[in-house]
Amino acid sequence: MIPSAFTYERVHTVDEALASLAANPEAKLIAGGHSLLPLMKMRLAAPAALVDIQAIRNLHGVREVDGQVVIGALTTHAEISAHPVVRSLLPALAEAAAQIGDLQVRNRGTIGGNLAHADPSSDLPAVALAYNATLRGLSPAGEFALPADGFFLGPLTTAMPEGAVLTEIAFDVPPAGTQSVYQKVPHPASGYAVVGVAAVIGTDENGCFNYVRIGVTGAGDVAYRAVAAEAALMGQPPTDEAIQAAAGHAAEDGVMGEDLYASADYRAHLVQVHTARAIRRALP
Amino acid sequence: MGDLRSSVQVPVTVLVNGRSYTVDVEPRLLLVHLLRDVLGLTGTHIGCDTSQCGACTVLVDGKAVKSCTMLAVQADGCSVTTIEGIGSVENLHPVQEGFWEKHGLQCGFCTPGVIMAAADLLRQHPNPTDEEIREGLEGVICRCTGYQNIVRAVRYAAERMQSADGEVEVAATAGLDRGEGSQGGATS
Numbered sequence: 001m002i003p004s005a006f007t008y009e010r011v012h013t014v015d016e017a018l019a020s021l022a023a024n025p026e027a028k029l030i031a032g033g034h035s036l037l038p039l040m041k042m043r044l045a046a047p048a049a050l051v052d053i054q055a056i057r058n059l060h061g062v063r064e065v066d067g068q069v070v071i072g073a074l075t076t077h078a079e080i081s082a083h084p085v086v087r088s089l090l091p092a093l094a095e096a097a098a099q100i101g102d103l104q105v106r107n108r109g110t111i112g113g114n115l116a117h118a119d120p121s122s123d124l125p126a127v128a129l130a131y132n133a134t135l136r137g138l139s140p141a142g143e144f145a146l147p148a149d150g151f152f153l154g155p156l157t158t159a160m161p162e163g164a165v166l167t168e169i170a171f172d173v174p175p176a177g178t179q180s181v182y183q184k185v186p187h188p189a190s191g192y193a194v195v196g197v198a199a200v201i202g203t204d205e206n207g208c209f210n211y212v213r214i215g216v217t218g219a220g221d222v223a224y225r226a227v228a229a230e231a232a233l234m235g236q237p238p239t240d241e242a243i244q245a246a247a248g249h250a251a252e253d254g255v256m257g258e259d260l261y262a263s264a265d266y267r268a269h270l271v272q273v274h275t276a277r278a279i280r281r282a283l284p
Numbered sequence: 285m286g287d288l289r290s291s292v293q294v295p296v297t298v299l300v301n302g303r304s305y306t307v308d309v310e311p312r313l314l315l316v317h318l319l320r321d322v323l324g325l326t327g328t329h330i331g332c333d334t335s336q337c338g339a340c341t342v343l344v345d346g347k348a349v350k351s352c353t354m355l356a357v358q359a360d361g362c363s364v365t366t367i368e369g370i371g372s373v374e375n376l377h378p379v380q381e382g383f384w385e386k387h388g389l390q391c392g393f394c395t396p397g398v399i400m401a402a403a404d405l406l407r408q409h410p411n412p413t414d415e416e417i418r419e420g421l422e423g424v425i426c427r428c429t430g431y432q433n434i435v436r437a438v439r440y441a442a443e444r445m446q447s448a449d450g451e452v453e454v455a456a457t458a459g460l461d462r463g464e465g466s467q468g469g470a471t472s
């Protein structure tokens with residue numbers, strides 16, 4: 001189908017993007033367009049103007065700074081999943097990015113668009129939560145830096161200020177000795193996450209859990225941190241019983257969604273099973 | 285309200301199959317419609333409204349994209365390769381040759397998109413496993429073949445390209461030992 005008419009502008013700097021958004025409250029940014037254009041083709045979205053940010057060069061790429069991996073908002077899923085720094089320091093991000101949609105989608109879709117769009121079935125919100133990512137950008141009021149924990153407020157709703165541009169996402173490199181994984185149940189038709197669990201897990205010299213962060217996506221109307229499961233696992237020995245018991249709490253912090261494919265009970269069950277699998281996979 | 289909006293045309297310059305075109309388009313024109321309706325390159329197909337079937341796949345700056353999910357204006361300044369440009373009847377691309385040799389198509393509707401996706405898949409994984417071929421082709425839907433022969437066709441192309449010692453674009457020349465058993469042996 002064909003989108004409603006709109007005006008189009010290609011900008012080359014973040015300041016130009018901010019100015020265009022300020023000048024037209026009905027304007028929307030377009031990055032890879034792989035969430036926005038499908039909505040516009042279905043006429044579920046009809047922005048009066050599109051501000052194309054793809055040509056802002058300094059929003060592309062991955063760099064390592066002071067114990068963080070900083071990823072430009074326009075870096076594509078394909079670039080992220082293939083990047084050696086991401087693969088070695090943020091393996092769960094590489095793993096999640098490689099499972100997004102398909103080869104063509106990964107060539108166009110960007111990390112910034114994925115997080116800013118906050119689709120409840122997107123993969124990357126779970127990873128951003130598990131790695132304690134910070135989302136940085138510029139708004140008319142100046143710079144902002146928002147922790148992933150608290151960024152995702154509801155379906156397609158984030159804490160980002162109005163008229164803002166997300167510029168980069170800073171991931172804390174997890175402490176040495178931790179392992180991180182992403183575990184996904186894709187929807188058989190759409191490929192989006194029915195449930196996705198990202199876990200960063202560390203154990204002490206006795207093998208007991210001393211670092212646990214778990215992000216869950218797909219299950220509810222918004223991605224969440226499985227705080228109850230994290231607390232239940234901390235200090236426990238890496239036995240099957242301890243893992244099962246902790247994973248049993250993984251659905252408690254989210255409000256499970258329901259659709260034709262998966263009931264709320266089934267989603268809660270998937271969250272528990274895949275949290276346990278993620279933890280087991282992350283054991284040394 | 286939408287219909288009252290400005291439909292002012294903007295100029296777009298794209299290099300398609302090596303030839304440069306500058307045309308005025310509405311910003312909402314999709315790349316696939318530019319290719320098919322404006323430039324007359326109807327080899328690129330449209331199979332869905334939901335960005336899922338991949339029949340519209342083309343290469344933009346060498347990477348496979350769904351041209352139904354990209355605006356023509358987003359392609360301004362880009363190089364686009366369609367099925368019409370990836371090979372010719374006298375000089376098939378190795379993937380095209382693979383589809384011929386391994387009977388990788390039936391009705392052929394999905395085939396242009398599958399071939400373009402496979403070309404990018406082989407760029408990323410020059411020597412893919414069957415698993416990697418299947419994963420790489422997740423973004424294309426074929427309603428006829430059951431995919432078995434598509435996987436064989438892509439594997440054939442990979443072997444063909446390997447044995448051509450990286451000379452990817454020249455691997456398939458007319459009349460070249462087609463179907464003969466040499467593929468794959470050269471490098472192993």
Ligand SMILES: Cc1cc2nc3c(=O)[nH]c(=O)nc-3n(C[C@H](O)[C@H](O)[C@H](O)COP(=O)(O)OP(=O)(O)OC[C@H]3O[C@@H](n4cnc5c(N)ncnc54)[C@H](O)[C@@H]3O)c2cc1C
Binds near residue numbers: 102105115192
């Ligand atoms: C067939 C298909 C399958 C898919 N499967 C998956 C999947 O399995 N998992 C998954 O996670 N995703 C999936 N996606 C979505 C894909 O990952 C999108 O690319 C991504 O969610 C959005 O990124 P984008 O760059 O395309 O954003 P766009 O579509 O360009 O933008 C999305 C929204 O974010 C805003 N935005 C974009 N960039 C910025 C920025 N820098 N600052 C502020 N706002 C911004 C835009 O204004 C818009 O509202 C799929 C998409 C398709 C078409």
Ligand code: FES
Binds near residue numbers: 350351
């Ligand atoms: S026409 Fe189906 S994905 Fe483009």
Ligand code: FES
Binds near residue numbers: 389425429
């Ligand atoms: S050959 Fe008919 S759809 Fe693929």
